[in-house]
Amino acid sequence: MKAAVNQKLTEMGERDRLKELLRAKLTECGWKDQMKAHCKEVIKQKGLEHVTVEDLVVEITPKGRALVPDSVKKELLHRIRAFLAQHTNNLEY
Amino acid sequence: MSPAGCPHVNGFKVDNWKQNLRVIYQCFVWSGSAETRKRKAKSCICHMCGAHLNRLHSCLYCVYFACFAKKHIHEHAKSKRHNLAIDLLYGGIYCFMCQDYIYDKEMEQIAKEEQRKLIFKYICKFFKCMCVFAFVSGIGEKYSTWEPTKRELELLRHNPKRRRITSNCTIGLRGLINLGNTCFMNCIVQALTHTPLLRDFFLSDRHKCEMQSNSCLVCEMSQLFQEFYSGHRSPHIPFRLLHLVWTHARHLAGYEQQDAHEFLIAALDVLHRHCKDDNGKKANNPNHCNCIIDQIFTGGLQSDVTCQVCHGVSTTIDPFWDISLDLPGSSTPFWPLSPGGDGSALNGESHTTGATTLTDCLRRFTRPEHLGSSAKIKCSGCHSYQESTKQLTMKKLPIVACFHLKRFEHSAKLRRKITTYVSFPLELDMTPFMASSKESRMNGQYQQAVDPFNNDNKYSLFAVVNHQGTLESGHYTTFIRQHKDQWFKCDDAIITKASIKDVLDSEGYLLFYHKQFLEYE
Numbered sequence: 001m002k003a004a005v006n007q008k009l010t011e012m013g014e015r016d017r018l019k020e021l022l023r024a025k026l027t028e029c030g031w032k033d034q035m036k037a038h039c040k041e042v043i044k045q046k047g048l049e050h051v052t053v054e055d056l057v058v059e060i061t062p063k064g065r066a067l068v069p070d071s072v073k074k075e076l077l078h079r080i081r082a083f084l085a086q087h088t089n090n091l092e093y
Numbered sequence: 094m095s096p097a098g099c100p101h102v103n104g105f106k107v108d109n110w111k112q113n114l115r116v117i118y119q120c121f122v123w124s125g126s127a128e129t130r131k132r133k134a135k136s137c138i139c140h141m142c143g144a145h146l147n148r149l150h151s152c153l154y155c156v157y158f159a160c161f162a163k164k165h166i167h168e169h170a171k172s173k174r175h176n177l178a179i180d181l182l183y184g185g186i187y188c189f190m191c192q193d194y195i196y197d198k199e200m201e202q203i204a205k206e207e208q209r210k211l212i213f214k215y216i217c218k219f220f221k222c223m224c225v226f227a228f229v230s231g232i233g234e235k236y237s238t239w240e241p242t243k244r245e246l247e248l249l250r251h252n253p254k255r256r257r258i259t260s261n262c263t264i265g266l267r268g269l270i271n272l273g274n275t276c277f278m279n280c281i282v283q284a285l286t287h288t289p290l291l292r293d294f295f296l297s298d299r300h301k302c303e304m305q306s307n308s309c310l311v312c313e314m315s316q317l318f319q320e321f322y323s324g325h326r327s328p329h330i331p332f333r334l335l336h337l338v339w340t341h342a343r344h345l346a347g348y349e350q351q352d353a354h355e356f357l358i359a360a361l362d363v364l365h366r367h368c369k370d371d372n373g374k375k376a377n378n379p380n381h382c383n384c385i386i387d388q389i390f391t392g393g394l395q396s397d398v399t400c401q402v403c404h405g406v407s408t409t410i411d412p413f414w415d416i417s418l419d420l421p422g423s424s425t426p427f428w429p430l431s432p433g434g435d436g437s438a439l440n441g442e443s444h445t446t447g448a449t450t451l452t453d454c455l456r457r458f459t460r461p462e463h464l465g466s467s468a469k470i471k472c473s474g475c476h477s478y479q480e481s482t483k484q485l486t487m488k489k490l491p492i493v494a495c496f497h498l499k500r501f502e503h504s505a506k507l508r509r510k511i512t513t514y515v516s517f518p519l520e521l522d523m524t525p526f527m528a529s530s531k532e533s534r535m536n537g538q539y540q541q542a543v544d545p546f547n548n549d550n551k552y553s554l555f556a557v558v559n560h561q562g563t564l565e566s567g568h569y570t571t572f573i574r575q576h577k578d579q580w581f582k583c584d585d586a587i588i589t590k591a592s593i594k595d596v597l598d599s600e601g602y603l604l605f606y607h608k609q610f611l612e613y614e
Binding site for chain 1: 133134135145185192
């Protein structure tokens with residue numbers, strides 16, 4: 001199910017639009033700045049010369065996921081549902 | 094994380110690698126057409142586990158997609174010795190030997206170009222199908238940090254001197270020589286050169302002069318800013334500025350003492366006229382000028398005339414550059430308002446000393462005024478002349494609000510200076526004086542809930558022009574704010590450090606406030 005949904009979203013360009021919407025919402029609510037600050041802390045801890053992208057991903061992913069406001073989640077879900085409802089007859093399972 | 098890229102890419106950079114890389118970006122990372130999107134949707138799944146999430150990467154040496162999070166791509170890299178992969182979400186290049194994402198200049202360049210093409214594609218599509226909302230709320234121009242152009246790099250190399258702005262540096266402060274009673278001009282120049290938005294406009298060279306002769310005042314202002322921020326500590330001699338002012342504002346010419354407020358208005362007017370074509374568009378409509386002066390200083394004053402008989406309201410909105418406030422002690426009666434009324438609590442002023450405050454003056458300015466039987470207005474509702482009340486409120490606040498305390502009385506009987514002390518705050522909230530506030534009051538919402546998140550009407554003091562002496566002979570000085578809370582007194586050629594107390598205790602003639610929060614239109 002997930003794969004089919006993802007395929008539909010990608011094909012119709014909706015995935016990219018949703019990504020941009022999410023980006024805007026997360027910047028607006030300050031999530032981006034919070035994450036930026038956390039990244040800086042991690043870099044300080046590990047040292048600028050030795051830190052890798054992987055280190056950062058491992059450190060900030062759980063926090064990032066937890067800090068997304070419910071309102072943003074709701075809105076994204078709503079958009080996805082609306083999109084699927086519109087294109088339901090075209091979906092092949 | 095070496096900025097010079099990693100040595101392992103050299104194995105990849107052979108044959109037609111650039112084109113191959115571009116294809117990968119176009120097809121699998123930033124797919125712009127329906128065809129590529131379809132392909133991406135179908136083929137971008139992990140060859141090991143079939144998942145499409147988990148940070149999918151594509152091998153750069155062969156056609157292989159795999160998850161990063163589950164280390165599937167790592168297995169592929171190890172077994173096939175293909176040590177480069179690309180992240181399909183963000184386009185970053187991962188080197189398995191360096192065990193980190195690498196930033197190769199050439200590859201970064203290709204990535205940037207392909208990404209730009211995608212955004213451009215969306216914009217073109219938007220124009221074709223004309224569905225404004227879908228795309229305006231979707232993809233927009235991506236923010237990218239400033240990078241110097243070749244020309245800028247050249248200029249920076251040829252001019253190696255750098256100036257460091259510390260918290261106690263005096264950049265931007267410079268005295269002005271008095272050329273014979275020209276302190277009325279000097280004090281305004283000090284206020285203007287320390288208006289943050291104006292300073293930013295001129296220092297970033299935004300004025301493109303369209304005037305043929307050498308008499309553009311905006312160009313001269315630009316020069317002035319260069320002089321002030323040059324770092325020179327000797328006082329500047331503004332003879333060219335004075336000459337231009339005399340040329341364009343004849344009523345101010347001559348060596349006798351002039352009014353600083355009149356000079357401010359004349360200067361803004363000339364700058365506005367010379368600025369008119371700055372946007373490249375001919376501003377035919379005087380009400381819709383978009384020059385920097387209008388953007389910073391112009392506000393809208395709403396005047397409501399209410400017929401006392403039919404209660405019909407006739408509204409006009411006029412542009413303004415300053416607000417002239419009557420003071421107690423002038424021949425026009427100043428009605429004392431009870432302390433604690435709206436406005437004073439908001440602006441944290443105390444009435445214990447009994448001193449008149451700026452908000453008192455503003456409340457008087459915006460109170461309804463009965464026009465009297467000798468000044469009947471023709472009412473369009475009643476179709477006859479009726480008595481009416483008139484009320485002024487702020488419709489649109491300017492970014493820089495200038496308050497002019499009317500200290501010079503030139504009535505038929507007498508000419509004098511009103512020296513009543515008026516206390517003014519460092520931070521001012523203009524909400525009670527807005528047209529919108531008045532409307533909610535009229536709609537029955539008497540107790541206006543102060544919205545702590547509404548920052549639109551909050552202002553900070555940044556310059557105070559004072560006049561010492563009498564009407565016949567006097568002297569103007571200016572207090573200006575530099576950095577967050579450093580104040581300096583500008584007395585012609587002499588600049589001295591001042592305390593906030595000095596500023597707030599001063600008499601005050603022209604008060605300049607700057608909006609605390611700016612928003613895009």
